[in-house]
Amino acid sequence: MKQKKLWLKCMSEKLLGMKLCYQMVFLYIIGGALPMILIGMYLIQGTNRILVEREMTAELSELDRVGREADSLFSTLNSISKTFYFDEKLEHIAEYPYQEYQELVDDYREYTTFNVMGNLYNRQLHYITVFMENDTIAENAHFMKVNDAIRSQEWYQKVMLRGGGGVWQYLLFRPDRNEYLALTRLLRTRRAENVGVLVLYLRTERLEELLGGRRENTCIVLNQEGVIIGAESQPWREEVADILGSRKQKTFQEQIRVGDQEYLMTCVSVGSRETEDVFQFVSMKSYQDILKGANRQNRRSLMVFLGSVLLSVTMIWLFSHAFSGRVNRFHRQMQKAASGDFDLEASLGGNDEISQLYGYLWSMIRDIQRLLSEIYQERLHAEQLYARQKEAEFKMLASQINPHFLYNTLETIRMKARVNRQPEIEELVKMLAKLLRSNVHAGDRDVTLQQELGLAESYLKIQQYRFEERLEYQIRMEEGVEEEMVLPLILQPLVENSIIHGLECKEGVGHIRIEARRDQEDIQVSVEDDGMGLSPEKLEKLQESLNSRELNRTHIGVNNVHQRLRLKYGPGYGLEIESEEGKYTRVTIRIRSSRRE
Numbered sequence: 258m259k260q261k262k263l264w265l266k267c268m269s270e271k272l273l274g275m276k277l278c279y280q281m282v283f284l285y286i287i288g289g290a291l292p293m294i295l296i297g298m299y300l301i302q303g304t305n306r307i308l309v310e311r312e313m314t315a316e317l318s319e320l321d322r323v324g325r326e327a328d329s330l331f332s333t334l335n336s337i338s339k340t341f342y343f344d345e346k347l348e349h350i351a352e353y354p355y356q357e358y359q360e361l362v363d364d365y366r367e368y369t370t371f372n373v374m375g376n377l378y379n380r381q382l383h384y385i386t387v388f389m390e391n392d393t394i395a396e397n398a399h400f401m402k403v404n405d406a407i408r409s410q411e412w413y414q415k416v417m418l419r420g421g422g423g424v425w426q427y428l429l430f431r432p433d434r435n436e437y438l439a440l441t442r443l444l445r446t447r448r449a450e451n452v453g454v455l456v457l458y459l460r461t462e463r464l465e466e467l468l469g470g471r472r473e474n475t476c477i478v479l480n481q482e483g484v485i486i487g488a489e490s491q492p493w494r495e496e497v498a499d500i501l502g503s504r505k506q507k508t509f510q511e512q513i514r515v516g517d518q519e520y521l522m523t524c525v526s527v528g529s530r531e532t533e534d535v536f537q538f539v540s541m542k543s544y545q546d547i548l549k550g551a552n553r554q555n556r557r558s559l560m561v562f563l564g565s566v567l568l569s570v571t572m573i574w575l576f577s578h579a580f581s582g583r584v585n586r587f588h589r590q591m592q593k594a595a596s597g598d599f600d601l602e603a604s605l606g607g608n609d610e611i612s613q614l615y616g617y618l619w620s621m622i623r624d625i626q627r628l629l630s631e632i633y634q635e636r637l638h639a640e641q642l643y644a645r646q647k648e649a650e651f652k653m654l655a656s657q658i659n660p661h662f663l664y665n666t667l668e669t670i671r672m673k674a675r676v677n678r679q680p681e682i683e684e685l686v687k688m689l690a691k692l693l694r695s696n697v698h699a700g701d702r703d704v705t706l707q708q709e710l711g712l713a714e715s716y717l718k719i720q721q722y723r724f725e726e727r728l729e730y731q732i733r734m735e736e737g738v739e740e741e742m743v744l745p746l747i748l749q750p751l752v753e754n755s756i757i758h759g760l761e762c763k764e765g766v767g768h769i770r771i772e773a774r775r776d777q778e779d780i781q782v783s784v785e786d787d788g789m790g791l792s793p794e795k796l797e798k799l800q801e802s803l804n805s806r807e808l809n810r811t812h813i814g815v816n817n818v819h820q821r822l823r824l825k826y827g828p829g830y831g832l833e834i835e836s837e838e839g840k841y842t843r844v845t846i847r848i849r850s851s852r853r854e
Contacts, residue, residue: 351452389453735774742851750814759788791836
């Protein structure tokens, strides 16, 4: 352990004694190139495995698709076979003792089901034959007599043993002497008497369509009994049934050896829905063919990998040389700064971390000076805010001097006006007292939206005495928002701004519209006038001043309302101002619903 530590110490000292450029190249080779080579070899092996697994998965998926299409085909033939069950005309032909040949010909001619089914299912059906126990019928391609030779045949006995269910078998079609996959079914009368056997011959072309381009390496096995359809030229064809007979699984995939050749054997089983038969779709794909694609991919991967290593070594050498040069320049500039010489180069070039670090060094003194200046400005601004706050507190205290004296005096004036029958003066004094009382007692306590709208209406009534017919207003409140709690004195400053800046200089009648409504989980209150409006420049300045630290002396009430709302409800709330010069100005208040909280 001690020797190992000494060796590591010696290596680290040698490494640190090298130039930065050589250090970076050495570390890249040890820490980058070697792991990259090992990872590349591992990935190439993993690619082989993935490609083989992908081929296996694709083969299984393709056979599964063939099996589903075959199942649909077999279900179609099962449905066709049911149309002949309890067929009254067919039952008549099967039971009637024909004496005259013409009677038989007439019944054959009238029985058109064979032709109808043949036309409807021409792609699936090759032919339909019925083997009957009636000795009085004449044979043709559709009707055959059942004799002792037929009764002794294995396929006929299977149908008898199965009873009423269908049986899939590989049968000889006598007219063309070819074998076809056929569905056989026992026919019975309504009295449950056996009258014959129905045979539906499946078109060979339809099976070939199912296999598509897979006919050379895929076959179909029926009931694991050695009946193999397809892949006639393959050497493994005769061994497939033996292999399937030794497997309990009906669907499997494994690697097997047939002779000197290794194959990937994939088997997918499809059970007929209404019969007891099982079809197995078996594919045998040579492992050599599977690995050809993997080996080809490996060669391409190896070429790309070697090219990448060579390119990376070249790039790291060039980068190390350039990087060490810039670090040396950085070192020289740091020495100048340490010696008190702040006449540094403006930049080292580039836009990487070294350039950014050097930029921080170059601008550090300037940033410190700017920071000191900002701190001074912040303190000055804090002092100004403190002074304004004290001024506001003083004014509030001054306004609260003997409020009862003010209320009593106003009440005396109102009663005097009533005695002298001056209702307008009485109403005006009443509204003024209400406004003074609200302003004097305004604090952090919230009020209802209905109270705030009532205060705004009192202010508008007072202004109507001033402007007379030149001022009209309308207040609308959506049902259900009356009891929403809001900050006090947020509407009156906006209404005052509408009158002073919007309607005072307007010729003719001015209108103010106040509307309160619910907007999802928030409350919106809008104050709109059709006065002078704002130019785009003034509107932009006003919107900027809402979030500015500087107090806008022209719109101090608007700023105050906006800042109070943001402090109360958060940055997503406050005032939104829209205006068009000479047409209108609309201020919208967005507040959080108190019921939401």
